[in-house]
Amino acid sequence: MTKSALITGISGQDGAYLARLLLDKGYDVWGFQPRRSTDTLWRLREVQAEDDVRLINGDLTDLSSVLRAVEKSRPDEVYNLGAQSFVGSSWDQPLLTGQATGIGAVNVLEAVRLAAPEARFYQASTSEMFGLIQAERQDENTPFYPRSPYGVAKLYAHWMTVNYRESFGLHTSSGILFNHESPLRGLEFVTRKVTDAVARIKLGLQNELRLGNLDAQRDWGFAGDYVDAMWRMLQQPQGGDYVIATGRTVSVRRFCELAFSHVGLNYEDYVKVDPAFYRPAEVDILLGNPAKAQRVLGWQATTALEDLVAMMLETDLARVQRGARN
Ligand code: GDD
Numbered sequence: 001m002t003k004s005a006l007i008t009g010i011s012g013q014d015g016a017y018l019a020r021l022l023l024d025k026g027y028d029v030w031g032f033q034p035r036r037s038t039d040t041l042w043r044l045r046e047v048q049a050e051d052d053v054r055l056i057n058g059d060l061t062d063l064s065s066v067l068r069a070v071e072k073s074r075p076d077e078v079y080n081l082g083a084q085s086f087v088g089s090s091w092d093q094p095l096l097t098g099q100a101t102g103i104g105a106v107n108v109l110e111a112v113r114l115a116a117p118e119a120r121f122y123q124a125s126t127s128e129m130f131g132l133i134q135a136e137r138q139d140e141n142t143p144f145y146p147r148s149p150y151g152v153a154k155l156y157a158h159w160m161t162v163n164y165r166e167s168f169g170l171h172t173s174s175g176i177l178f179n180h181e182s183p184l185r186g187l188e189f190v191t192r193k194v195t196d197a198v199a200r201i202k203l204g205l206q207n208e209l210r211l212g213n214l215d216a217q218r219d220w221g222f223a224g225d226y227v228d229a230m231w232r233m234l235q236q237p238q239g240g241d242y243v244i245a246t247g248r249t250v251s252v253r254r255f256c257e258l259a260f261s262h263v264g265l266n267y268e269d270y271v272k273v274d275p276a277f278y279r280p281a282e283v284d285i286l287l288g289n290p291a292k293a294q295r296v297l298g299w300q301a302t303t304a305l306e307d308l309v310a311m312m313l314e315t316d317l318a319r320v321q322r323g324a325r326n
Contacts, residue, residue: 004028006075008060008108009082010053013184014124016043018079018227019053025231029053030073032066032082042326043184060104063111070111070119077234079122080108083154086188087128090150091280098153105157109164109172120171120234123161126154127178127219127245127286139289140176140241147281158241165239173233175226178245178288181308182223183315187326190252191220191312194259199316201270202263209270212277214253217285221246222303222311232297245288246301258309263317 005022009015010031022029029049033040035057044050056072058065060082070078083101084090090097105123112121130138131147146152158174165172185192190211200206221244229244253267260267293299303311319326 002026002028003076004030004073005077005079006030006032006069006073007079007081008032009080009124010055011040011043012081012085013043013182013186013223014081014180014227014230016047016049016184017182017224018081018230019044019049020047021227021231023049023052030069030075031055032058032069034059046184060107061099063107066107067111067115070115075116075119077120077122078108078112078116079124079230080105081124083124084150086186087148087150088188088277088279090148090153094149097149101150102153102156106160109160109170113164113168113170117168117170120239121161121164121173122230122234123157123172123174125158125161125174125176125241126151127176127288128283129155129158129176130286131283133285137247137287137289139243140292147283148279151283162241171234171239173236173239174241175230175233176241176243177226177229178219178221178243178286180221180223180226181312183312184223185312191255194256195309195312195316196320198259198263198265198313199320202265202317203320205320207270208272210272210274210277211252211256212274212279213282214256214271214273215251215284216282217249217251217287219245219247219249219286219288220255220305220308221301222308225301225303229293229297229299232299236296240296242293242297243288243290244293244299245290246305247288247290248305249285249287250305255305255309258306259313262310262313
């Protein structure tokens with residue numbers, strides 16, 4: 001029998017890659033997303049999934065709309081990827097972030113409990129929950145210490161995911177994903193901001209790049225690899241929590257060096273530090289230990305950062321050349 005999957009946040013980077021993966025596996029794919037006047041479907045178009053997914057309009061903060069989406073899609077699997085996901089904005093919009101990123105996840109859990117208790121549930125948790133790190137390499141047993149309203153909201157959603165597993169016996173999993181990037185990343189995130197700027201600078205359309213903290217270090221993987229881990233979690237006999245990471249950490253400065261040198265430029269000639277991009281509290285370094293995912297899920301990251309940078313840059317060079325807006 002054909003399986004049905006419901007993805008919240010289907011118009012985001014991970015939503016697009018996950019939709020493609022599930023369509024390739026023969027799932028009926030339903031997407032839940034707010035109605036917007038701007039073009040939110042460009043990512044689904046890029047993965048050639050736009051015509052094959054069924055979209056339901058609604059908002060994570062509106063339980064009735066989430067409930068209707070669950071009733072309509074009759075899902076075997078529910079992936080909660082929707083959120084206010086930009087850490088930087090979460091200080092400007094702490095309450096909205098709490099509603100969408102925190103309460104929104106509980107709305108989906110409630111809708112599953114009420115309308116599809118047999119469905120398996122995936123929560124997009126994050127390495128931002130580790131924040132001020134309590135261990136050199138973070139794994140499923142490392143204590144959390146979030147450093148942004150976004151991280152705090154995600155931590156609430158994470159514990160509610162665990163709680164619904166323990167309270168109601170639901171099949172819920174929490175994927176603690178470290179940063180994951182791709183050509184489908186939004187321009188507000190640092191990796192895509194850099195690759196887009198490098199393409200513009202190379203093609204003579206821009207002459208500098210203003211960034212915040214160049215010393216922050218992140219464990220950056222490829223989003224296409226990471227959505228496969230989500231799916232694997234829901235194929236396990238029981239729900240669980242998994243760290244998904246590459247196990248290598250690199251600074252923003254080094255990322256710039258790699259990106260500029262890919263087109264034969266020196267980042268020091270173009271990158272300017274602008275305190276406007278500093279955050280009120282910073283997560284200085286993240287480094288994941290994905291040993292459990294490898295052992296239990298048979299998953300590991302397969303894309304090296306150098307290849308990811310090349311993939312993002314080649315895509316952005318082509319986009320800038322043809323005048324694309326995303
Ligand atoms: N966005 C941005 N813009 N970040 C900058 C800039 C800049 O101009 N300059 C330096 N940075 C630094 C940030 O201070 C941060 O330390 C690092 O680059 C990464 O920033 P982002 O790319 O915005 O990602 P993030 O780590 O804050 O959050 C992302 O990863 C999380 C997983 O750890 C997001 O995808 C979250 O949704 C996700 O949960």
